[in-house]
Amino acid sequence: xxxxxxxxxxxxxxxxxxxxxxxxxxxxxxxxxxxxxxxxxxxxxxxxxxxxxxxxxxxxxxxxxxxxxxxxxxxxxxxxxxxxxxxxxxxxxxxxxxxxxxxxxxxxxxxxxxxxxxxxxxxxxxxxxxxxxxxxxxxxxxxxxxxxxxxxxxxxxxxxxxxxxxxxxxxxxxxxxxxxxxxx
Numbered sequence: 001x002x003x004x005x006x007x008x009x010x011x012x013x014x015x016x017x018x019x020x021x022x023x024x025x026x027x028x029x030x031x032x033x034x035x036x037x038x039x040x041x042x043x044x045x046x047x048x049x050x051x052x053x054x055x056x057x058x059x060x061x062x063x064x065x066x067x068x069x070x071x072x073x074x075x076x077x078x079x080x081x082x083x084x085x086x087x088x089x090x091x092x093x094x095x096x097x098x099x100x101x102x103x104x105x106x107x108x109x110x111x112x113x114x115x116x117x118x119x120x121x122x123x124x125x126x127x128x129x130x131x132x133x134x135x136x137x138x139x140x141x142x143x144x145x146x147x148x149x150x151x152x153x154x155x156x157x158x159x160x161x162x163x164x165x166x167x168x169x170x171x172x173x174x175x176x177x178x179x180x181x182x183x184x
Contacts, residue, residue: 057085064181072097072171079107079160080175081115086154091122093177094137095160100172104129105164109138112157122158136160152179 057066066089068082079095094109108125110118123138140152152158160175 062182066179066181068093068175068177068179070175072173072175074171076116077161077163078116079162079171081157081159082175082177082179083115084152084154084156084158084179085181087181088154089152089179089181090139090141091152091158091177091179092137092139092141093158093175094135095173095175096133096135097128097171097173098133099128099130100170103164105162107134107136108161108163109136110159110161111140111152112159115157116159116161117157118159118161128162 056068057064059065064085064087066085070080070082072079072095079097082093084091091111095107097107099105105128106125107128108118108121109123110121112119122140126134126136128134128136158177
């Protein structure tokens with residue numbers, strides 16, 4: 001009999017004490033200071049594990065950054081193409097490649113209205129000799145004052161092309177790029 005009274009008394013205390021101090025709202029659990037339940041999304045996200053974020057774009061303080069990583073195309077002189085979002089942006093990116101044949105090449109990073117089109121070169125064309133590893137980087141923001149030539153138009157492509165010796169290129173590597181849109 002004494003055990004039953006203790007059990008019932010413990011249950012009553014567990015229910016009544018939080019109500020007396022106003023820390024339980026009765027429907028969704030305990031509440032924070034001043035009745036704030038917090039953002040409902042906070043409870044669902046949890047912590048990020050590791051140091052990698054696998055999202056193609058982020059918006060931080062009104063600046064949108066869209067990231068690309070594309071494998072190399074072996075069957076064309078256009079090694080890779082990356083398409084801009086539907087907004088005017090700047091571009092920073094490049095290519096990391098290793099040649100494994102005897103053909104030297106000239107690599108260009110340029111913008112164009114379709115994949116493979118290179119109407120305006122971003123940066124300089126770079127010579128890559130045979131059997132070499134190279135990392136080539138270009139940015140549309142190298143000028144102190146940005147002009148229309150330095151901006152990537154909405155839905156425009158940044159294409160990385162190779163020109164040089166005839167024959168097929170045997171390449172390994174990837175193209176990476178970031179389109180940055182301000183004030184969206």
